[in-house]
Amino acid sequence: MIQKSFVLLEGVRSRTEHQIWQQGIHSWASFSQTKKITGISPARKSHYDRQLAIARSRLYAMDSSYFTDVLPAGETWRLYDFFHDDCVFLDIETTGYYGDITVIGVYDGNETKTLVKGINLDHGTFARAIEGAKMLVTFNGRSFDVPVINRYFHGSIPSVPHLDLRFALKKLGYDGGLKKIEQSLGIRRRKEVEGMTGEDAVLLWNLYKESGNPGYLDRIVQYNEEDIVNLKPIADFAYRELSKQMQERMRVQNAQ
Numbered sequence: 001m002i003q004k005s006f007v008l009l010e011g012v013r014s015r016t017e018h019q020i021w022q023q024g025i026h027s028w029a030s031f032s033q034t035k036k037i038t039g040i041s042p043a044r045k046s047h048y049d050r051q052l053a054i055a056r057s058r059l060y061a062m063d064s065s066y067f068t069d070v071l072p073a074g075e076t077w078r079l080y081d082f083f084h085d086d087c088v089f090l091d092i093e094t095t096g097y098y099g100d101i102t103v104i105g106v107y108d109g110n111e112t113k114t115l116v117k118g119i120n121l122d123h124g125t126f127a128r129a130i131e132g133a134k135m136l137v138t139f140n141g142r143s144f145d146v147p148v149i150n151r152y153f154h155g156s157i158p159s160v161p162h163l164d165l166r167f168a169l170k171k172l173g174y175d176g177g178l179k180k181i182e183q184s185l186g187i188r189r190r191k192e193v194e195g196m197t198g199e200d201a202v203l204l205w206n207l208y209k210e211s212g213n214p215g216y217l218d219r220i221v222q223y224n225e226e227d228i229v230n231l232k233p234i235a236d237f238a239y240r241e242l243s244k245q246m247q248e249r250m251r252v253q254n255a256q
Contacts, residue, residue: 001078001243003028004250008055008070009048022253028052062086064134065159073142076161077168078246079135080239083161085109086134087235091227092145093220096202099151103201103220106130107228114221123153133160137235139178139227140166165231168238171245178227185237187230193223 004026006017019039025031032049040048058066064083071079080087093103104115106129113129115121126149130136136157138145142164146157174181179197182189189196201220208216 001239001246002059002067002071002082003056004246005071005075005078006031006048007072007075008067009051012048018249018253021250024254026250028056062134064161067161068159071161073162073164074167074171076135076163077239077242079161080137080163080235081243083134084235084239086132087137087163087232088130088133088135089137089228089231089235090130090141090145091138091224091231092148093198093201093205093224094148095205096199099148101148101152102205103224104129104149105221105224105228107225107232108133109232112225112228114224116217116221123156126153126156130158133158135160136162137231138162138164139231139234140164142167163235165234165238168242169234172238172241178230181234182230185234187233189226189230190222193219193226196223 006012006020007014012020016039020031020037023034023038025034025037031037032052036042037045055066055070059082062083064079064086067076067079087109089107089109091105092101094100095102101121102117104121104126106113106115115125115129136146142162146162150157169175169181174184179189188194196219201223204216204220207213208220
């Protein structure tokens with residue numbers, strides 16, 4: 001979907017993008033090949049052609065960081081299909097106090113990595129866990145996980161596009177927390193952690209610290225793993241449905 005997008009161009013918002021689609025221009029290539037576009041001056045058209053040439057070059061060089069600043073945050077989902085093999089799905093647990101992390105879970109679509117406070121939760125281990133990531137996927141991570149991690153490690157999140165599924169799903173009419181949305185989509189959790197909440201993870205951490213019983217920590221890790229692993233099918237769903245919406249908008253614009 002990214003190569004059908006024009007909101008990454010300077011000064012172009014959804015209304016102008018729709019006007020471009022309405023003229024039958026549905027790709028960067030067709031934009032560049034079209035000599036005259038209604039509503040865009042020749043000088044502006046030349047400027048946009050240069051911007052798209054840069055975007056295409058950066059895209060095929062797998063330089064996802066380029067799109068962090070040029071693509072509106074609410075449209076980051078459009079990059080997911082191109083970079084989905086290099087995504088990192090991330091979630092944290094805390095002591096209940098802002099900035100005090102107990103567990104960070106990282107999932108690359110194949111395997112999970114768990115960083116635990118007092119065991120392997122340090123800057124170097126975290127950096128290696130997310131090394132090579134071209135895109136970050138979270139649920140409510142913009143408001144919570146990312147700022148907390150950056151505070152904890154003094155700014156360790158790489159400058160790559162961030163798909164926050166909370167806002168992507170809201171575009172599709174899904175509201176509420178992650179567990180509620182999982183249920184709506186028919187995603188089930190392991191019996192051991194089914195029904196657990198973030199508050200339960202805080203309680204289990206306190207019990208673990210007081211007793212030293214590793215069983216409490218195991219439950220937190222299992223809970224966190226469910227969080228990160230389930231983000232992938234949810235991201236797949238969100239991208240698929242938002243793509244359908246976008247294709248439908250193109251069809252409607254062409255019919256007008």
